[in-house]
Amino acid sequence: DLRGVIALDGPSGTGKSTVARRLASTLRSGYLDTGAMYRAVTLAVLRTGGDAAEVARTARLDIGTDPLDPTVLLDGVDVAAEIRGPEVTLAVSEVSAVAEVRRILVDQQRAIIASVVNTQGGIVVEGRDIGTVVAPDAELKVYLTASADARAQRRTRQDTAAGRTATVEGTLADVQRRDNYDSSRAVSPLRKADDAVELDTTDLDLAGVLTSLLAIVDSRG
Ligand code: C5P
Secondary structure, three states: OOOEEEEEEOOOOOOHHHHHHHHHHHHOOEEEEHHHHHHHHHHHHHHHOOOHHHHHHHOOEEEOOOOOOOOEEEOOEEOOOHHHOHHHHHHHHHHHOOHHHHHHHHHHHHHHHHHHHHHHOEEEEEEOOHHHHHOOOOOEEEEEEOOHHHHHHHHHHHHHHOOOOOOHHHHHHHHHHHHHHHHHOOOOOOOOOOOOEEEEOOOOOHHHHHHHHHHHHHHHO
16 A cells, blocks of 8 residues: 555645545554644744744644544643634734744654654645645645635534634635635745645545545555
């Protein structure tokens, strides 16, 4: 089967996180949610009011790589729920656009990836710049897309399920704002790597996306 790194990139609301975790547990690989790292640094910036690069340098981040239990600890405290809240979601793109923040987190991501590949043989890594910057030599790169409407609906369902108030209109505006910001920033903008396989998930449910991904993996393995 496919060993090494599987890079999963794309805008928000494509079902990336859920699919990445399922894919990782099916393949018995590790899992890394790089968005959670940018979110945790953003939370620390909001809490301390400090300079983003300085916060990224000093915050103690512990990111779990078990797809069944991807823990996120900030200075030893579980922040997995809080980093998905509206305050962090509103501020995360701005923090992620700081070149020094990206340099620090990309270094950490490469170290985590190397160690998990070493011990477990494989890892599924999700984000915006995995195929282009973090792991340009990944064995497989997949770029997930979906219509803005489908993405807003998925995000709204996730938010509601997690007990957060959300409307499709509000979420659509947020999804579009964040994607514009992420795609137009100077450092490592969101874009499909030339050698990535593009998968449009607009009309697929979770099982459908997973089946397509496993077919892609099999065809490469
Ligand atoms: O994937 P998620 O929605 O949690 O990511 C939150 C934000 O973190 C994105 O909107 C983007 O600004 C940033 N991000 C990034 N590079 C990554 C992963 C996330 O810039 N590899």
